[in-house]
Amino acid sequence: LLIVGLSNSGKSTIVARLTKEPVEDVAPTVGFAVETTKMEGLSVTMFDMSGNQKYFTLWQHYYKDTTAIMFVLDAADSHRFAEADAVLQELLRAEQLKRVPLLFMCNKMDLVTAAQPADVAAALHLPASSARAFQLQSCSAMQGSGIKEGMQWLLEQV
Ligand SMILES: Nc1nc2c(ncn2[C@@H]2O[C@H](COP(=O)(O)OP(=O)(O)OP(=O)(O)O)[C@@H](O)[C@H]2O)c(=O)[nH]1
Numbered sequence: 001l002l003i004v005g006l007s008n009s010g011k012s013t014i015v016a017r018l019t020k021e022p023v024e025d026v027a028p029t030v031g032f033a034v035e036t037t038k039m040e041g042l043s044v045t046m047f048d049m050s051g052n053q054k055y056f057t058l059w060q061h062y063y064k065d066t067t068a069i070m071f072v073l074d075a076a077d078s079h080r081f082a083e084a085d086a087v088l089q090e091l092l093r094a095e096q097l098k099r100v101p102l103l104f105m106c107n108k109m110d111l112v113t114a115a116q117p118a119d120v121a122a123a124l125h126l127p128a129s130s131a132r133a134f135q136l137q138s139c140s141a142m143q144g145s146g147i148k149e150g151m152q153w154l155l156e157q158v
């Protein structure tokens with residue numbers, strides 16, 4: 001599972017939820033982190049990539065081993081929607097990811113300033129392609145809501 005998105009979107013906090021680690025201890029990822037967890041009888045290896053721009057070139061090295069993509073967005077940070085859109089569209093152009101299912105996590109929905117999923121879908125040109133299984137999931141990694149639902153959908157696709 002390739003986990004990507006802009007810096008500060010909440011990728012590692014979602015991983016902490018999935019691995020039952022304290023979400024308070026999460027710090028910005030340097031490079032990337034690998035975690036494995038068991039879900040629904042499957043062993044899921046998660047590549048939690050840094051969203052820091054200086055590490056973007058790292059992402060492509062993991063495309064060939066990617067079975068599913070989780071793209072995480074900070075729904076409360078609308079100033080960065082265009083930047084997130086550009087990063088997402090470039091990611092989805094990769095030949096190796098053409099038919100890989102995409103779970104789009106609309107994160108930080110606990111914040112009152114969070115955009116509604118429909119507005120996010122419009123701003124980020126979702127779904128990106130009809131050839132790919134796609135799901136938009138609202139969640140709050142902080143509160144732990146929406147993550148199980150998103151992962152359940154993703155595991156049904158693989
Ligand atoms: N309010 C709120 N804050 C969140 C949520 N998820 C993550 N955060 C906070 O957002 C900040 C960034 O979270 P990270 O999980 O480190 O984000 P990341 O996407 O892994 O960031 P990089 O590793 O730098 O790419 C932290 O302060 C988290 O506590 C959420 O659902 N709601």
Ligand SMILES: [Mg+2]
Nearest residue numbers: 011012028029
């Ligand atoms: Mg991180």
